[in-house]
Amino acid sequence: MLTERLRRLPVATRMLVSALVLILLVLPAAGVLLSWNFREAVNTAFNERLESLLNVVIAGVSYDVRQDALVTSRQLGDSRFDQVFSGWYWQISDGSERVLTSRSLWDQRLAVFHEPGMVFHRITGPRNKPLRLLERDIRLPNLDDVLHVQVAADLGEVEAQVARFQTLLWLSMVTLGGLLLALIGLQIRWGLAPLRRIEQSLKAVEQGRQPFVETGLPRELARLAEAINTVLERDQRLIARGRTAAGNLAHALKTPVAVLTTLAERLPEDQQAAMWSELKRLDEAVRHHLARASAAGPVALGAEQDIAAVLKPVIEGVRRLAGRRGLVFQSELPPGLRVRIDAQDLQEIVGNLLENAINWAKSSFRLTGRVEGKSLLLSISDDGPGMSPETRQEAMSRGGRLDEVKSGSGLGLAIVAELAALHGGSLRLDLSADGGLLAEVTLPLMYPESGA
Numbered sequence: 246m247l248t249e250r251l252r253r254l255p256v257a258t259r260m261l262v263s264a265l266v267l268i269l270l271v272l273p274a275a276g277v278l279l280s281w282n283f284r285e286a287v288n289t290a291f292n293e294r295l296e297s298l299l300n301v302v303i304a305g306v307s308y309d310v311r312q313d314a315l316v317t318s319r320q321l322g323d324s325r326f327d328q329v330f331s332g333w334y335w336q337i338s339d340g341s342e343r344v345l346t347s348r349s350l351w352d353q354r355l356a357v358f359h360e361p362g363m364v365f366h367r368i369t370g371p372r373n374k375p376l377r378l379l380e381r382d383i384r385l386p387n388l389d390d391v392l393h394v395q396v397a398a399d400l401g402e403v404e405a406q407v408a409r410f411q412t413l414l415w416l417s418m419v420t421l422g423g424l425l426l427a428l429i430g431l432q433i434r435w436g437l438a439p440l441r442r443i444e445q446s447l448k449a450v451e452q453g454r455q456p457f458v459e460t461g462l463p464r465e466l467a468r469l470a471e472a473i474n475t476v477l478e479r480d481q482r483l484i485a486r487g488r489t490a491a492g493n494l495a496h497a498l499k500t501p502v503a504v505l506t507t508l509a510e511r512l513p514e515d516q517q518a519a520m521w522s523e524l525k526r527l528d529e530a531v532r533h534h535l536a537r538a539s540a541a542g543p544v545a546l547g548a549e550q551d552i553a554a555v556l557k558p559v560i561e562g563v564r565r566l567a568g569r570r571g572l573v574f575q576s577e578l579p580p581g582l583r584v585r586i587d588a589q590d591l592q593e594i595v596g597n598l599l600e601n602a603i604n605w606a607k608s609s610f611r612l613t614g615r616v617e618g619k620s621l622l623l624s625i626s627d628d629g630p631g632m633s634p635e636t637r638q639e640a641m642s643r644g645g646r647l648d649e650v651k652s653g654s655g656l657g658l659a660i661v662a663e664l665a666a667l668h669g670g671s672l673r674l675d676l677s678a679d680g681g682l683l684a685e686v687t688l689p690l691m692y693p694e695s696g697a
Contacts, residue, residue, distance in 0.1 A: 256440070257433050264429040268422045276418045283414075284407050291403050292365060295379040298323075299363075299396045302335050303381070306345070308388040315345040315392070325349065330371045332399025339390040357393050368397070375400045439466045446470075450477070452549065452585075502528055550591065552582040552614060552621070559596045560612070566603060573609035582614050584621045584688050586668045594664050598625040598684045605629030605682065616690070620670075623686045626677035637674040661686075 254262075298321055305319025315337055325333040326347040336355045338344040344354070353371045355378060358364065363381045370376040378397040385392065439462045446458045457474040460467050502524065509520040560576050567574040584591075595612070602610035602625050610627035661684075662672040670688035677683040 257437055260433045261426075261430060264433075265426060268425055272418045272422050276414055280407075280411050280414055283410050287403055287406050287410075291377065291398070292379070295365075295377065295396050295398060296363070298335070298398075299379050299381060299394060302337065302396060303383055303394050306337050306383075306385070306392070306394065308385045310387055313343075315339075315343050317345060321347075332370070332374050332376065332401065334370065334376075334395075334397045336393075336395045336397075338393050339388075340393060341390075343390070343392075355395050355397055357395070359393070367400070370397060370399075375404075377403075439463050443470060447473075549583040549585045550588050552584060552591070552623075553578045553580060555588045555591050556595055556612075559592050559599065563596075563599045563603065567610070570603065571608075572603065572606055575609070575611040577611070577613040579614065582616065582621060584690055586688060590664050590668065594661055594686060595623060595625070597661060598686070601625075601684070602627040602629075602682070607681075609679070610681075619690050621688045621690055623688070624683060625685075626679065626683045627681040628677070628679035629681040631676055631681045632674065 301319055301321055302317070305317045307316055307318065308314075309316050317337070321335070323333060325331040326335065326349050328349055329351045330353075331349045333347075334350045334355060335347045336344070336350060337346075338354075338357060340357060340359070346354070350371070355370070356366075356368055358366060358380055359382075360380065361382065363379065366378045366380065368376050368378050376397040377400050378395055380393060380395045382391050382393055442462065443458060443466060446455070449455045450458060457477060458470045460470045460474070462470055506521075506524055509517055509524060512520055556578065564574050564576075599610070599612060606627035606629050608628055610625065610629075613624045613626075615622050665672045665686050665688065668688055670686060673685045673687070675683045675685070
């Protein structure tokens with residue numbers, strides 16, 4: 246289920262998600278690397294400063310033989326060595342009685358590690374401050390003991406610099422990530438604009454506002470649009486050719502059937518009934534298959550039709566015929582009703598149902614239209630004898646004529662149902678409020694878009 250949902254994600258969403266994942270992977274890694282490099286750079290600079298201070302202390306230390314004491318003649322040039330417990334200290338000792346310290350140490354002493362070479366240590370100094378200590382052993386010409394020269398500095402300065410940098414770094418990374426995501430979103434929107442133009446163009450073709458998809462697109466998509474237009478043009482030619490052939494076939498068959506009907510009238514009476522029965526079956530079969538062949542089917546690439554405008558000639562013709570027969574015909578089609586359907590198919594559906602109502606109505610029949618949800622309902626009702634449920638089911642299942650007994654032309658109920666089904670609708674038969682037949686055709690207001 247999740248895989249299917251992922252497969253159906255829009256292209257823009259896919260690209261934004263992939264960009265977000267890339268940003269979430271790359272920027273934190275870059276942030277960690279930059280933070281580490283900065284920390285190393287600060288620590289290196291701090292250590293080099295301690296080395297410089299240590300060399301100054303070493304250069305200024307000497308041993309006074311007369312006083313048997315260590316003395317220094319150099320100033321480190323940093324007032325923090327003179328401030329008590331400032332966090333910056335130096336100390337020179339021989340490990341026993343001889344000790345020389347900066348004023349900042351006051352009465353405290355730094356730990357001595359007695360390690361050869363120049364060594365860095367992290368220690369806890371006065372007032373529990375973390376210190377970085379640099380120690381080196383030296384020998385003076387007139388002193389036999391080894392001197393331990395030490396310089397220590399408060400690590401709080403280094404840690405504060407690193408913390409400040411990390412705060413600015415991650416704020417910058419978050420800002421950069423948001424900016425990159427926004428820019429990538431704009432890039433995706435601009436890059437996919439031709440696809441949206443194709444989508445809008447296809448909708449315009451579907452709604453009948455333009456015959457073909459526009460081809461003023463980037464080279465890759467222009468070839469796709471041209472291929473779509475080629476298919477559309479070919480299908481339109483095939484549909485037009487098929488409907489023309491069906492009409493020609495209908496005209497070609499009418500004359501032979503009429504001639505056979507005339508010849509049947511000259512046959513002996515005992516043969517006429519059988520001949521007329523077969524001719525009737527032939528006529529119904531021809532009309533059945535021609536109606537299916539000539540039906541336009543669902544107009545997925547056609548314009549919406551104004552119901553009142555399309556049915557106006559049918560209603561006017563039925564109104565005149567009803568007047569000659571002394572019937573009352575009422576038409577209630579609210580203005581603005583529109584549906585996507587071939588005009589000829591709609592006229593055939595409603596026209597044949599109205600013809601049936603004329604043939605069976607006693608005094609009146611009615612055509613009404615209304616919208617329910619996303620469907621258009623066209624109802625034709627009369628006050629005739631109606632049909633029982635068994636008769637309605639039988640008539641629709643065998644595709645019989647709407648007027649099996651009375652004379653006149655018209656499509657079978659199954660044909661009307663098929664025409665409605667071709668356009669995504671249906672035909673329902675029931676009893677009308679006047680006791681006659683109610684034929685209700687349901688047609689969708691628009692065809693649902695198929696999934697990819």
